Amino acid sequence: MRRATGFLIIAALTLFIASMLTGALWLSPAQFWAALWHTGDPVHSMIIWHIRLPRTLLAFFIGAGLGASGAALQGYLRNPLADPGIVGISASASLGAVAALYFGLAAHYFWALPLAAMGGAGLAALVLIRLARDDTPVTHVILGGVALSSLAVSLTALLMNLSPNPWALSEIAYWLMGSVADRGFSDLGFAVPLILVGITLLWRSGPALDALGLGEDTARTLGVSPGKAGRLVVLGTLCCVGAGVAVSGAIGFVGLAAPHLVRPFFGAMPGRLILPSALAGGCLLLLADIVVRLLSGPGTMLYLGVVTALLGAPFFLYLIWTQRRVWV
């Protein structure tokens, strides 16, 4: 387990450096080092400090939030297919952001889009918290989440349908594809503290998630309140996913795949998977963002959400195929 943790940390650091070197203008490690300390070409320093550092940190932290949320939700819902999308928080955050774009608020106020996304996610979380009581079976929380997700997706489609012009429609469509390009320290300052709070809440739910693996009745007799665990998971997911969607748009598959990636090395205990899944999620999104930059060129801008789905789906299929024995 220590070796796997060490591997994840080294992978994160390697990808961090690779992300700082990769882009339209490739930098050598020496140029990167000089740029970092403002001793080299000022253009390089500007690229590193104003473009690549916020982008890289955002990709890592958003991925970490998605990975931790996925692990916690899989543990809480006792379902290895769960991800932040299943409880409707991602779709509701997207709806909030799309509404800010549709009504033109995002063009006038910088904070309108992230706050609307967090508001959408918060509304969904409120409904889920009301559902996640001690006397409510977890299936009701899943069903409530599916209903919320469907409602949010259909309302998003309605707003796109009613778009006043093709430019507004394309703005919404591109935003929904997800990206961390052209984000700055203000985005970082908004998202990272929320994601860190979210990961802490999810991590705190770990012991309860472990006990819930033996069923709600047994968990209660072990001193665990399933309702409290549910509220912690929903609030943690709200912070992680809401903040992530608010600054990057919708990004799928990371929350689903990250726990499966680390489960063979850290065991099946859900609480123990939260922090490794956060690291793995951060690495996955950093890797996907590097691929985005490698494949994008003049006139061909790839979006992060597209790449995570394109890479994630076959990779996830491969994981499931090779990990069949983990489930026995």
Next chain:
Amino acid sequence: MSVLRFDHAYVALRDHPVLHDVSLALTPGLTGLIGPNGSGKSTLIRAAAGLLPLQKGAVFIQENDLTALTLRARADTISYLPQNGPVHWPLRVDELVALGCTHLGKSKTEIDEMVAETLDACAIAGFAARSVNTLSGGERQRVLLARALVANTPVLLADEPTAALDPWQQHQIMGLLANVAAKGKAVLCAVHDLPLAARYCRRLVLLDGGKITDDGAPKTVLAGKAACNAYGLRISAKGHVDEKGLPEARAHD
């Protein structure tokens, strides 16, 4: 002093009354809870574990009202082994057993020692590193029982722990429960197999239609009129069905 006490307890599930005016005092030893299907055995055990609210009456644990105790305080006193308890993840046996005592706030070394002792006591130390999904039904049930025993609580509630097991495994499980009870714990175990109950239990409580209709030494309860009425069968003191004495219909039908 009783460890667990029901005081005129009524439980209804979706307005359907399941337990009526149940009063029962549980003392250390293995107490078997018998009765036909639907008589309220699982409901009584779940109510004792604090998993079902009472409509009337009260449950006392070591003379403290159960509803006044926090979940953590209940966990320190009662262990619960559900019928067909689910295990949602392919956990290692030692990890699963450790879940039974992590709430005690002990160090990892102490938890490891408690787990190792319990695995030994349940004769499953050889499975410690195996995934629970690879075990047979009987092995799995012993692992789940070990999980319920590891916290060393004064009360153990076991809901049909021998259901769907072969006779050898049934005797293994009942033997384990009897050993635990002999060490001073109060064990309440719902059981369908009457010869098994007669062999291992110190006391039997008969539930019929949500009421306690008999309570006492196994041979007295099993050979009594209340058991005959409850099951619609004449039963010997050792729990075997007397085929010559089959009544035409259940007395309470």
